[in-house]
Amino acid sequence: MSTQNGSNSALLRVQNLKKHFPVGSGFLSRNKAMLKAVDGINFEIETGKTYGLVGESGCGKSTTAKLILHLEEPTEGTFFFEGQDATEFNREGMRNYKASVQAVFQDPWASLNPRMRVGGIIGEPLEVNSTMTKGAIKSRVGDLLEEVGLQQYQANLFPHEFSGGQRQRIGVARALALNPKLIILDEPVSALDVSIRAQIMNLLEDLQDEHNLTYLLIAHHLATVRYMCDKVGVMYLGRIVEEAETEELYDNPLHPYTRALMSAALPSHPDIDREEIILTGEVPSPVNPPEGCHFHPRCPSRFEPCEDNAPVESHPVPDHRVVCHLY
């Protein structure tokens, strides 16, 4: 296991992470096309903070989550958890890692086993990963249910007996069971009713304060990300094109793609009339991304170098990185 330098407070440090999937026809063909779902991303999350990854569908944000959960193995690159290389864990190290990193998923209808009682769903990670007795697990499940705003007796019910918001609370309780350090939130509120979203977001904030939890939030809704996150990375076709502290990013977006995303976001009041930067076309396929800057065919500010040369990262403002030829 290698220990790495870098800032000491980073709980998770992702370094040049790549995930390429082979696609295409013919099992005998040698030159398989590669779908570059994640194509060399770097970011750090500090303990107790929330990092947001935003982007449209197909940008690679969910694949990133899967890589960090070890549900997919990276093609290249690595990530460090508490300074240790997470791709080189031994059995014991992996066991600890998987207990320390948990996830809450988008769809509370699909992510809970309909044939298990809620107590079993929340208690399962404890059964598998700890030496607790049945009685101890039962009382821990009761505590967890109360912590997420449900009641102890509800451990005996089945998922279908709950509403969407309550099911998401069950998902959160399950994620908390093993006292994790990092929780990956993959679109945790987008499947919920509007009046319920704020409840779940506030619950997640409270739990973070109480347990010093670190969150990686995967989302497409810019306002949700602004409310929840300390730092945000914007992804486009497998790459992080811009990253900054939340306030800085929203007040001073630099990359033309970030600007277009923000201009397309819905206003919170009818009098807000943002100038819309309408992007032409749709996100190109990650199998055959455009040469040069991936964004150039849709970019309103493209100029000569964009077509041929991939831009490199720059820091026009301290702690604000952007990958664009304009800077």
Add this chain to the structure above:
Amino acid sequence: MTTSDERIGEVVLEVKDLRTYFVTRWGVVKAVDGVNFNIRRGETLGIVGESGSGKSVTTLSIMRLVPSPPGHIVGGQVLLEGEDILTLDEGEMEQVRGSRIGMVLQDPMTALNPVFDIEDQVGEALKIHKGLGGQALKDTVIDMLRKVRIPAPDVRIKDYPHQLSGGMRQRVVGAIGISCDPVVLIADEPTTSLDATIQAQYLRLLRELQESTGVGIIFITHDFGIVAKMCDRVAVMYAGKIVEQGDVRQIFNNPSHPYTEALIQSVPKMEETEERLYSIPGQPPALWDLPQGCSFAPRCRYSFDKCLEEFPPDFAVDQGQHAACWLRESEGAALGVAASD
């Protein structure tokens, strides 16, 4: 957008005291329970509500597409250019659907038939309602696809739905919706499955279509952002009833029903960083087990004794704005059902 400009014309659709009930084994579910609104030429009305609020059943009732049994339209009128379409027989109703009232549904993947090409699907309504055929039909279809900005429409008409991206599919569904030049277009959450930049393209397209055809749009949504961007007027639904209705600025600047106010406060804003969102406690009630009195009272931070006993009538708050809340009793006279337009 403003409501006072001259693009808004006469009332084209008027819904009066509409009631649609479902008979279930838990009892009678009043999915739509006395709903009133109207829509003018060139105007966009947003119907906002959560799942189960009755917003989709309202539009299905207008189209007379409520599955029956268990659903029944038990009362009210739907006046399309003055004619009550609830009294039409099924054959006459078929002349209305897809022709005078167009519809754009939420999920473009299920709204399109996977085994027919785009030409067949966009052409179907034109064939039935306008009697077009042959080259004339094909030309009209191409023209429709051009209107919704499908690139190379003369080639694309031979494509099947799976060959199109999500945004393009939704535009095809839009083309079907407007193909017969409807007076009213019902758009039921048409952009929820789309990405933000594609959503922006689509909303702009709908607005341009409205400007060129004067179609009145009913926009069903749960998203106040869409309301802020697209709508002239807003009706907020909760548990089968419209609890507040008004001009879009009245609703945002002076929400008069606690539910409207709470909903707006519970949505994070992209324009500023908030410390803590207001969150509405509890969850929407089951429609077969509504509380006595105001349905929102158990979740309402202002509720008092009267709210738990008696359902409030509509009270006028401002010109064109009314709310069904006892808090507004002192401000305005109770509106009768007929007076709410």
